[in-house]
Amino acid sequence: MPVLKKVLIANRGEIALRIIRTCHEMGLRTVAVYSTADADSLHVRFADEAVCIGPPSSGESYLRPDRIIAAAEVTGADAIHPGYGFLSENAEFSQICSDHDITFIGPRAETIRLMGEKSQAKKTMAEAGVPVVPGSDGILPSMEEGKRLADEIGYPVMVKASAGGGGRGMRLVREPENFEQRYEGARSEADAAFGNPDMYLEKCVMNPRHIEIQLLGDGKGNVMHYGERECSIQRRHQKLLEEAPSPIVDDELRARMGEAATQGAAALNYAGAGTIEFLVDAEKNFYFMEMNTRIQVEHPVTEEVTDCDIIEHQIQVAMGETVTRTESPLRGHSIECRINAEDPARKFSPSPGTITAFHQPGGLGVRVDTHAYTGYRIPPHYDSMIAKLIVHADTRERAIKRMKRALDEFVIEGVKTTIPFHQQLLENEDFKAGTFDTQFMETFTFDPNA
Incomplete structure (x- = not known):
């Protein structure tokens, strides 16, 4: 296993500074990356090195694997810590790090991919003996199947985006007559937010x-x-x-x-x-x-x-x-x-x-x-x-x-x-x-x- 010497933090703000502090206490050198909007942030000031990776838009900076990998290679970083948000749960980014012989401080790409696909994650946990909420066995093949299953397990139910997160692509359905509207609303939101319209269904646990x-x-x-x-x-x-x-x-x-x-x-x-x-x-x-x-x-x-x-x-x-x-x-x-x-x-x-x-x-x-x-x-x-x-x-x-x-x-x-x-x-x-x-x-x- 690698003996790390320099860690690039592929994030910003308080979590980047938080990681920098621990790295320094462990005797590891650090590299900050930043957009032009973050030039005056403390994580840039306290890292050993800092590399600007783009303009303010996260899509042109913190969400650009190519620019982050380039910053790691230029500075000689042998590991990348993704923090939270941005690319932290991006399986492709984890794989890219591995392909470039850079240690990704996080799970393997296949684990991120499996747990990021919500219906598969639920199925995997159920097979491991973890209690799961009653619902669909994977992705719903159609809205009609969703309605049939909702009638079977009983309302209220939640329709959820398989690739969802942060509450997007999720709708509570209390009565059968609202199912179609809520399902289509969640599906459209999921497609726009994640580029994946797949949905699954769960019994709603009330006031949990x-x-x-x-x-x-x-x-x-x-x-x-x-x-x-x-x-x-x-x-x-x-x-x-x-x-x-x-x-x-x-x-x-x-x-x-x-x-x-x-x-x-x-x-x-x-x-x-x-x-x-x-x-x-x-x-x-x-x-x-x-x-x-x-x-x-x-x-x-x-x-x-x-x-x-x-x-x-x-x-x-x-x-x-x-x-x-x-x-x-x-x-x-x-x-x-x-x-x-x-x-x-x-x-x-x-x-x-x-x-x-x-x-x-x-x-x-x-x-x-x-x-x-x-x-x-x-x-x-x-x-x-x-x-x-x-x-x-x-x-x-x-x-x-x-x-x-x-x-x-x-x-x-x-x-x-x-x-x-x-x-x-x-x-x-x-x-x-x-x-x-x-x-x-x-x-x-x-x-x-x-």
Whole structure:
């Protein structure tokens, strides 16, 4: 296996800076790539080398494998870490890296491809003994077959894009008379977003919790898990706040979910960090939803409760190290608030612009992952997240109090942010009691005058 010396980070913003920090602590040199819009980003400043790969459009920069590979070859990078988003779950990019003798710090191309095709992923997990939601056995051959199956398993059902993600190409169907309209709407959206109109169908698990298991595999059949993350606070299928452990998961459920997740990943001979996401119903039955074959935005909450560096573990596995544990013990409680440049008073509309004042919170148990600073101009071309605020404490109650204090200290001026939203969220009685589910944001109302 390779002994890595220089890692190119094929990403931007906070995750690129996060990876750079770990690489430097491991004695690895780093290469940043950037678009012209990101020339002043901190990931460019703190990498050992930096290469401009194109104009602001991600389609002409961060999504161009040829330019990223060229940057790796010019700088002599022997590995590429894709971060999350962009090319992180692109099987062709993983294969291109392999073809150029560059270590891709992530799963093999065939694993990414299999798990990216949602209906095949579900079939694979079912064959491995992982609980799955009742539904179609693979891709629906026609809308008529979808209607027949929906009648058989009972409404409500979800029609989903086989190549979907981020909530696109997904529709809830409550009654038979709405099936055709919802099916065609999801199919058209999937075709436009992914270039793949294939659909599959699942029974809708009503008011579930969205809980995921963090995994690490070594590609030799060994897989471990780091416990679960609670990800039910989301808007339009985009997560807003995450925590670990989940308020509803006890030791017995954690053991069952962890065993199922590691069993599923082992069946793939999984290599690298990944996440299996489950829907959990009111009776604590859990069902496979999807697998993310990359590092997750919310990985810091798991790091805080396991006292480990998951990025470091990713790199170690890429260099051939063997996973020797089956699980990692949990300590205390951690919460992450995603701080986005968005205006919660205007339906979370983006708020790009120049940050005129930026003061990070600090103190015991407070972590901020960010690439922003006073004078930084937030470009309008990419995701609006500018920081992740993470806290850790010995109990969930104390973690909530610590997060409230940290949000009060966090000063960002010049643009609108989601800090006021999170401040109100943490005062919500259902959130404090841990009695929320994935429908929470449908009834939560942000008060701009509070």
